[in-house]
Amino acid sequence: MTTTPCVLALDVGGTFMKGAVVGREGVIRHEMRAPTPQRVSVGQGLDEIAGQLRSMLELARDLQLEVVGVCVAVPGIVDEASGTIRYAASLGWPEVPVSQELSSRLDRQVLIAHDVRAGGLAESRVGASVGVRDSLFVAVGTGISAALVVDGSPVSAGGMAGEIGHVTVPDQATTCVCGRHGCLESVASASAIARAYGDLSGTEVAGAVEVADRVRAGDPTAAAVWERATDALGAVLASCAAVLGSQVVVVGGGLSRAGPLLVEPLTRRLIDRMGAAPAPRVVSAVLGDAAGCLGAAMLAWRSTDARTHA
Ligand SMILES: [Zn+2]
Structure with a gap:
């Protein structure tokens, strides 16, 4: 009996782990969700x-699929080549050789990927920036991180590429989780927007999406917080896009649910700041929280194919 090959992909997010059994051509055979281990x-x-x-391995076997690759997308500073997380604040992990640890527990090779780079890869293959060779994917959620897709592939630089969250922006003094002041993340992340609105208005909001609703409703405090955030994000993204020659900026993460309210001011900021250089198009991500998992599956297939054809 011949078996059908598949790969396992797991995206370890802040709250949930999202997993999928994925066939060739990205066909999803099964999906699962489980809480991320906390504390x-x-x-x-x-x-x-x-x-x-x-x-997931047992499930694949029940579906009579042969698992030919496994890839886990994780947050933090992730060096894919050595399979190591250098640091992951959201998991509270120091340097951990994740690939080696998981491979020995499962007695088979487990690759790791950076969640945002995996998401950027997926958006560039089957999402918002299909057909674009040079794009910038920025995930704006609790933190801010970017994936630089250059010549069709995300650049890792040993895990350091795209860590724009703690670049400081001019004229801002907000305290950041890292202990410094004026980091992009402390002004423009979804959590920072919600916090700033709460501080200025005295009204607690559930999150940045609620601040966006208030901007649409004409709340001047919400509009000021939103403008400050999009200004800061636009400034940093303009520099990245100018360096990389990105044709498209894909905005993902929780804040992307604001849609045109985020895309339109960012487009204007990029045009204003980039001068004579052609500013990239700004678009919302389309894969939502499936992006990291799909990207991990693509990386598992790529590695499997490289082994097979070696
Ligand atoms: Zn910081």
Whole structure:
């Protein structure tokens, strides 16, 4: 009996782990979601991720699929080549050789990917920037991180590329989680927008999407917070796009749900700031929270194919 090959992809997010059993051509055979291990030791966290992969392996076997690759997308500073997380604030992890730890737990090779670079790859292959060789994917959520897609592939630079969240922006003094002041993340992340609105108006909001609703309703405080955030984001993205020659900027993460309210001011900021250089188009991501998982599946297939054709 011949079996059909598939790969396993798992995206370890801040709240949920999203997994998929993915066939060739990106056909999703099965999807799952489970809570991300919270406030546990690194060893326990790795055990839980390995447990999730083990149940996906069993499921693939039940579906009579042969697993030919496994890739886990993780947050933080991630060096894909060595399979190491250098630091992941959201998981509370120091340097951890994740690939090696998971591979030994499962007795098979497990690759790791950076969640945002995996998301950027997926958006560039099957999402908002299909057919564009040079694009910039920026995930704006609790933090801010970018994937630089250059000549069709995300650039990693040992895990350091795209870490724009702690670049400081002029004339801002907000305190950042990193302890410094005026970081982009402290002004323009979804959580920073919600916090700034709460501080200025005295009204707590559930999140940045609620601030966006208030901007649309004509609330001047919400509009000021929004303008400050889009100004800061536009300034940093203009520099990145000018350096990379990006044709498209894809905005993802929780804040992208604001749609045109985010895309339109960012487009204007990029045109204003880039002068004679052609400003990239700004578009909303289309894959939502599936992007990281789909990108991880693409990377698992790429590695499998490279092995097969070696
Ligand atoms: Zn910072």
